[in-house]
Amino acid sequence: MPGVTLPSVPRYSPGPPTSEDLEYADLAIIDISKAATPEGRAELAITVREAMTNFGFFYVINHGYDQTQTARITDISDVLFAGVGQEEKKLYEGTMKATGSYQGYKLRNYWHIDGGVRDQVEHYNIHRDVNKREHPQPIRPFLQEIEAFARHNHFNILHPILRLLALGLELDEEALVNIHGYNAPGETYVRFMKYYPRSEEDETRTKNVWLKGHTDFGSVTILWSQPVSGLQILTPSGKWKWIRHMDNALVINAGDALEFLSGGFYRATIHRVVQPPADQRNQPRLGAFYFCLADDAVKLVPFVDSPVLQRVGIKRRFSDEQAPSMETWRRGRTSAYGQTELKKGIDGVVEEEIINGVLVQHYN
Template sequence: MPSATLPTIPHYLPAPLTKEPLEYADLTVIDLSWADTFEGRTKLAAQLRDAMLKHGFFYVINHGLSQAQNERIFDIADIPFAAVPDEEKKAYAGNIKATGSYQGYKLRQYWHIGGGVYDQVEHYNINRDVTKKQHPQALRPLIPEIETFAKFNHLQVLHPLLRLFALGMELPEETFVNIHGYDAVGESYVRFMKYYPRSEEEETKTKNVWLKGHTDFGTVSILWSQPVASLQILSPDGKWRHIKHIDNALVVNAGDAMDFLSGGFYKATIHRVIQPPPDQRGYTRLGAFYFTMPNDDVKLVPFTESPVLQRVGVQRRCEDADAPTMEAWRKGRTSAYGQTDLKAKGEGVEEEVINGVIVKHWN
């Protein structure tokens, strides 16, 4: 990544760390450097399995990128927002509802959050096949670096983690890797995302929630840790707890597709984004992500041959005959998110039905 020949771009300065006494989730730290040996992978698989059963989120360290390379990624991540005029953003906006794809921009005020308030979030999404769409002028010199970043996340982070997920279910190591081909037809993608501060009126109407509690729809979500303390997970005891920032760490969770494929053993993790603590208000929250999904043609049915599932039982979200493909699931979830009228189902829980499967949201 960083070298003398790379394009010169402004350096992004993140918000300072909060000094507020927040309640943080006590997450497991997975040291990916151990994954080079089978013995190391066996130990990591046990750690990952326990982390998934306890919290559904974990950190990854020693993934292979330096702090300087990390900072370069965040410099690049800010370009779609700070260096692209609003009119050009509109020209590259995705037709999300019609296509079921986030590729391109999701502009602000597209998702309904609550109380008649819409989001103040922009994101720019780039398929790992960076040639699928044209990109804004300011991003074009940086596309080779973004492609390298996508490939790194897919092959050097995702695939090693998928081997651990498989070992945790006593399946052959390549079970999940084999359905996450880098060159296969699919939608795993890089997302650069920026949350902007909101008015006090909007905060009041939404009870300070910026993005209501939800699950991701893919297999594994990779968030490059950043300092604005807004991300919370719903802990097993019913409390929302913050995720603490660790320099150059990854924050990883499972989504719906992993829930389907693992027969409910690795549950999709419920998380939300709220207003930052007082000493970080006024700052934007810039994120760099890699959202992963199986190949589009994969039918989302459990790997019932897992000895673990045979012991603990399978929890299906639908009958196997009715299970969607990954393509159908991602398109259905993407088209509906923030656009449909959700039905209240108990205190703080709303529901919708996608491809015949109930999807819950927490507000």
């Protein structure tokens, strides 16, 4: 915010990236600044289509925030965890199970991970309209910056990506943008999230899994890459691979809504969080996200007029008549996650539940 004196904030130091020799997923890198021209979009659309049909993940660079701006967002993120006392956090605790909305705090020990072990992760979720509800006092001086961060994610990152995804389906460029409005009723939100180190006993009982393998329920998730490793994806070959940290890059992944809207053409990729490597084992893992959902009223049916889908066919998880709206799907997924009794699949590894008549799988 040039020309504006910003409120001071304690500096947060995440420490250096890991030096461990990890097996990383080979993800495409998208220079989003090239999406400013029709020629650039045509070129990038090919790469994005390939990335989303193979891995469902890719990196974005040159997104419009420099390293200093990104570091400040990280500093602001930690205010919600290190700068707010437990009693005040409880005043702003979300009611996920009752309302199907993540707005407010998700405090530690809410989700069941495995073997009776509950999570050690906190997050705070802020609707893109930051005035939609009241927030803890320590974060209030930074709400204007958080709103600017939300708008930047929405208009300068999400919408260009949605145009590339639409081009990949040979649809009108605005087909997906038109159902991801900034002011339309919906739950697209900023999330600040902090994982805390766990006891050795908990690590053993969960086989070092901090957040079991799952798909996101929205359209697109934007993760601002941070140095402490832990994120892994399940590759098409069935192997878990790490996501490498890249300074000031974004990690983009598809969620259920995009898979439904694209008739299964774009993959909602299974991902999980595990204990960081040995040289980062005692570090908290702090991150900033933008979770992007279609407008609440959108029915999650495929774009059947896509020439691509007409050629390759549509993979349906439900009939068009039974397709949930975005609101119904996100409420069902949000209220159930980490709270319901899961059933073991046939292989004894994958866990399953039925939400809105749709089979949802978790990988542990």
